[in-house]
Amino acid sequence: MSTTTTTTTSTTSTTATPTAPYHLTSRGILRSEWHKLWTLRSTWIMLGLASIFTIALGMILAATYTPDPADEVDPVTYTLLGTQIGQVAIAVLGILITAGEYSTGMVRATMAAVPRRLPVLWSKAAVFGTIALGTLLATNFLAFPLAELFLGGTDLEASLGDPGIARALAGSAAGTALIGVIVLGLGSALRSVPGTIGAYVGGLILLPQLATMIPNDTVQDALSYFPLPAAESLAALHPASGDFSPGAGLLTLCAWAVASLAAAAYLLKRRDV
Numbered sequence: 001m002s003t004t005t006t007t008t009t010s011t012t013s014t015t016a017t018p019t020a021p022y023h024l025t026s027r028g029i030l031r032s033e034w035h036k037l038w039t040l041r042s043t044w045i046m047l048g049l050a051s052i053f054t055i056a057l058g059m060i061l062a063a064t065y066t067p068d069p070a071d072e073v074d075p076v077t078y079t080l081l082g083t084q085i086g087q088v089a090i091a092v093l094g095i096l097i098t099a100g101e102y103s104t105g106m107v108r109a110t111m112a113a114v115p116r117r118l119p120v121l122w123s124k125a126a127v128f129g130t131i132a133l134g135t136l137l138a139t140n141f142l143a144f145p146l147a148e149l150f151l152g153g154t155d156l157e158a159s160l161g162d163p164g165i166a167r168a169l170a171g172s173a174a175g176t177a178l179i180g181v182i183v184l185g186l187g188s189a190l191r192s193v194p195g196t197i198g199a200y201v202g203g204l205i206l207l208p209q210l211a212t213m214i215p216n217d218t219v220q221d222a223l224s225y226f227p228l229p230a231a232e233s234l235a236a237l238h239p240a241s242g243d244f245s246p247g248a249g250l251l252t253l254c255a256w257a258v259a260s261l262a263a264a265a266y267l268l269k270r271r272d273v
Helices: 026-038 041-063 075-079 083-104 107-113 118-151 165-190 193-211 217-223 227-235 246-270
Strands: none
Touching (some): 026 118, 041 083, 075 165, 083 107, 083 165, 118 246, 165 193, 165 246, 193 217
């Protein structure tokens, strides 16, 4: 007797569930750049140097200050002289954020994750500008009262509540932060840490100093439109005759920052990574 056994084989078809498309959001890119910036050792070093130099030099100058009736000294400018060194630290950090990423090759991974590219640049500028401004505001509003501990009873005695003091302290922080954003744009455009440092030192620092030697009124007027003089007008308690007002200085720096980022954005879209 022949028994036919019918075996029903149940074949389970495994269908891969389609993976949801990777969705980029502005918030996610900002969070990524925020995390990336804070994990860099250079961020802590440069922000720390900017704060330490500003506070320490301000206290040293205040402790050794000798009044001179022949000189008219701005109390805010005097106590924040250390920001000139701090400004270099902020600028170097801006360079490392953009040009430094090209030198390490990490930019390839960044641009692969964000193919549109430009949101990365805007996020870098926004995160860096926010962190730099916050750090510098805290530094300036700490450095000034500490320096004033030594300046009581002198012609530079002042307090945070005096007219114009808070505005000048905030203006100094905003001016330095905007210069950092300008240099950040240069770093993205040039893609070279040494090249961007050279452009910053030569174009923003040395060129205006050398141009002051040219005895030409048109050249001298043009110098006031450079970033550093514009930043100085923001930090001045009483701007000198012929200098920009704080509002005009802020607009000038914003225009430089927009131009720098626009040039960086154009080159970022035109060139390969």
